[in-house]
Amino acid sequence: MSAIITLIIIAFVxxxxxxxxxxxxxxxxxxxxxxxxxxxxxxxxxxxAGPVAGIxxxxxxxxxxxxxxxxxxxxxxxxxxxxLPEFMCLALPDATLSLVAKIVWEYNILPxxxxxxxxxGHSKSIFMKFQGGKSAATGVGTLMACNFGAGMSTFVxxxxxxxxxxxVSVASILAGLTxxxxxxxxxxxxxxxxxxxxxxxxxxxRHRANMKRLLEGTEPKLGQKHKTKEGxxxxxxxxxxxxxSGSAKSENGERKIxxxxxxxxxxxxxxxxxxxxxxxxxxxxxAVDAAQPQPKQISQNPSSKSAAKSSSTSLPxxxxxxxxxxxxxxxxxxxxxxxRVYKLYSSAVVNITAVAAPTxxxxxxxxxxxxxxxxxxxxxxxxxxxxxxxxxxxxxxVRVTLFDGSSYPAKVIGADPDNDLAVIKIEPGTKKLNTVKxxxxxxxxxxxxxxTIGNPFGLELTMTSGIISSVGxxxxxxxxxxxxxxxxxxxxxxxxxxxxxxxTQGNVIGVTTAIYSKVQQSSGIGFAIPINIxxxxxxxxxxxxxxxxxxxxxxKVLPTELGLMIVMVEADGPALQAxxxxxxxxxxxxxxxxxxKVDNSAADTIVGIDNQPVHSVDDxxxxxxxxxxxxxxxxxxxxxxxxxxxxxxxAESKVNP
Numbered sequence: 001m002s003a004i005i006t007l008i009i010i011a012f013v014x015x016x017x018x019x020x021x022x023x024x025x026x027x028x029x030x031x032x033x034x035x036x037x038x039x040x041x042x043x044x045x046x047x048x049a050g051p052v053a054g055i056x057x058x059x060x061x062x063x064x065x066x067x068x069x070x071x072x073x074x075x076x077x078x079x080x081x082x083x084l085p086e087f088m089c090l091a092l093p094d095a096t097l098s099l100v101a102k103i104v105w106e107y108n109i110l111p112x113x114x115x116x117x118x119x120x121g122h123s124k125s126i127f128m129k130f131q132g133g134k135s136a137a138t139g140v141g142t143l144m145a146c147n148f149g150a151g152m153s154t155f156v157x158x159x160x161x162x163x164x165x166x167x168v169s170v171a172s173i174l175a176g177l178t179x180x181x182x183x184x185x186x187x188x189x190x191x192x193x194x195x196x197x198x199x200x201x202x203x204x205x206r207h208r209a210n211m212k213r214l215l216e217g218t219e220p221k222l223g224q225k226h227k228t229k230e231g232x233x234x235x236x237x238x239x240x241x242x243x244x245s246g247s248a249k250s251e252n253g254e255r256k257i258x259x260x261x262x263x264x265x266x267x268x269x270x271x272x273x274x275x276x277x278x279x280x281x282x283x284x285x286x287a288v289d290a291a292q293p294q295p296k297q298i299s300q301n302p303s304s305k306s307a308a309k310s311s312s313t314s315l316p317x318x319x320x321x322x323x324x325x326x327x328x329x330x331x332x333x334x335x336x337x338x339x340r341v342y343k344l345y346s347s348a349v350v351n352i353t354a355v356a357a358p359t360x361x362x363x364x365x366x367x368x369x370x371x372x373x374x375x376x377x378x379x380x381x382x383x384x385x386x387x388x389x390x391x392x393x394x395x396x397x398v399r400v401t402l403f404d405g406s407s408y409p410a411k412v413i414g415a416d417p418d419n420d421l422a423v424i425k426i427e428p429g430t431k432k433l434n435t436v437k438x439x440x441x442x443x444x445x446x447x448x449x450x451x452t453i454g455n456p457f458g459l460e461l462t463m464t465s466g467i468i469s470s471v472g473x474x475x476x477x478x479x480x481x482x483x484x485x486x487x488x489x490x491x492x493x494x495x496x497x498x499x500x501x502x503x504t505q506g507n508v509i510g511v512t513t514a515i516y517s518k519v520q521q522s523s524g525i526g527f528a529i530p531i532n533i534x535x536x537x538x539x540x541x542x543x544x545x546x547x548x549x550x551x552x553x554x555x556k557v558l559p560t561e562l563g564l565m566i567v568m569v570e571a572d573g574p575a576l577q578a579x580x581x582x583x584x585x586x587x588x589x590x591x592x593x594x595x596x597k598v599d600n601s602a603a604d605t606i607v608g609i610d611n612q613p614v615h616s617v618d619d620x621x622x623x624x625x626x627x628x629x630x631x632x633x634x635x636x637x638x639x640x641x642x643x644x645x646x647x648x649x650x651a652e653s654k655v656n657p
Contacts (some may be wrong), residue, residue, distance in 0.1 A: 011068035014122025065141025069112030112195030115142030375499030387498030414541030439507025454499030466490030492526035551653030608636035
């Protein structure tokens with residue numbers, strides 16, 4: 001609960017920072033609330049202090065919205081890599097999650113809370129006596145932090161609408177209506193979709209005054225000059241003849257609408273009706289553009305019908321939708337995501353060529369070994385590359401080819417055969433390397449869209465797509481079984497091994513490692529090592545060249561119906577020091593001959609560890625691997641028919657490649 005309260009306070013304060021008010025005050029020495037719409041948002045800052053100030057405030061407001069959401073994600077994730085202080089975390093990495101923490105984590109509650117409170121803080125700023133802007137830019141920032149694809153799509157729609165109709169409030173209302181749809185289309189968690197719907201509704205409610213001005217035809221356009229409120233009153237007292245366009249006053253003091261104002265009125269009604277109906281967005285853009293005030297001739301006699309006719313017929317046709325079908329292609333949201341992921345991260349995928357040492361038979365007949373090929377992901381700008389162990393295993397020469405065709409020799413830094421992972425390194429010199437981002441494989445669900453980028457059959461930088469077909473698979477690797485393996489139907493072929501499995505945000509969620517096929521080609525069943533295993537192993541490979549695993553000191557066990565019978569313990573190992581024992585060897589002489597007899601009944605049989613049952617060797621090793629050297633585990637063993645608890649302090653074991 002303390003984390004939720006902390007997040008609410010931080011989000012409200014950060015969201016309430018009046019960037020627009022302070023910037024205009026600094027640059028112009030005036031209160032932006034006395035100008036134009038009276039808002040502190042980027043649009044009004046644009047009117048008051050120019051485009052540079054408006055863009056700066058827009059970016060700052062986006063960041064104000066994104067920060068509380070990202071903080072909420074970090075605070076609710078017990079595996080976050082930042083190791084935030086305990087009072088800001090629901091649970092530390094090794095702690096047991098409380099019921100509240102589980103609910104908050106599993107249903108992604110904190111990020112939406114942070115986003116909504118930051119929007120409220122923007123519109124009810126504590127720095128401005130609980131006044132502020134309409135939260136549109138801050139809301140888009142929260143959406144980008146929740147789901148970058150949905151947030152960016154909302155922002156692009158907002159920007160395109162502004163470019164077409166030149167009225168920011170229209171764009172903000174449209175963005176508020178569609179943000180939840182984008183969040184759903186980008187497969188965001190349901191809590192994010194609900195938040196987008198609530199946040200979008202809040203933005204629309206904050207634009208009620210703008211809707212009224214749209215219907216009246218008085219909503220200002222982007223770039224339209226605004227005087228202060230006192231200046232507006234002074235302007236209304238001027239002679240109407242001094243204004244060549246816009247509003248004027250009639251002789252009786254009532255406002256007289258010129259042809260430009262009529263266009264504004266009809267445009268406002270049309271746009272507002274179209275938005276509320278959620279239909280005709282593309283065709284409506286043409287109508288909106290045609291309805292905007294166009295350059296016109298001012299008639300000396302405004303009541304002349306011929307002049308009005310001449311003015312109306314002189315309007316140029318809208319260039320937005322030409323009759324020709326030639327133009328930019330309309331992309332689906334899925335296509336936009338595909339292209340974005342490939343453009344951002346394909347340059348971080350490499351082609352690996354490894355040549356193994358020749359076998360005795362090859363040396364005898366003078367046959368050179370054929371090179372093996374695979375893929376890898378650049379994980380740091382220093383040149384570290386992640387791949388599979390089987391790609392570089394026993395290689396005497398490894399070479400890496402980057403996306404631009406440049407090639408470098410590579411050095412094997414370390415390998416973990418048990419998880420089929422390896423790290424190699426190149427020396428890129430002054431070349432700037434693009435790197436991948438690690439995601440989180442613990443929350444993946446069947447049906448999530450995924451991509452692979454690799455070099456199948458030597459065809460460099462090939463992208464394939466599919467879904468997560470299953471999670472929690474087991475895959476044999478060396479002497480171990482890797483658990484929690486991801487299964488996908490994205491096409492994986494020889495040459496893909498070691499390449500990244502990406503989610504729709506471009507985050508690496510796995511390392512493609514194997515396929516199930518009788519012909520060694522894609523059959524729609526591929527496997528990937530989960531990225532959470534990678535995040536645990538890779539730092540050790542870089543630091544030590546091998547994986548430092550905790551060691552029980554048990555050299556060999558024999559699976560039985562009761563459990564794992566200890567066959568051999570390591571000399572001076574943790575198991576021997578704890579008093580665990582294997583079979584007893586009895587030596588005796590008979591008729592001058594020396595004999596020995598193995599008494600299995602004296603051997604301890606492991607049936608559990610830390611109150612968890614043990615049925616197989618992998619059960620035992622998988623649990624021990626979650627611990628660190630120096631920690632104590634308690635083994636439940638059967639000793640001559642009696643259940644005994646034996647504490648064992650784990651030692652450090654270096655597993656060489």
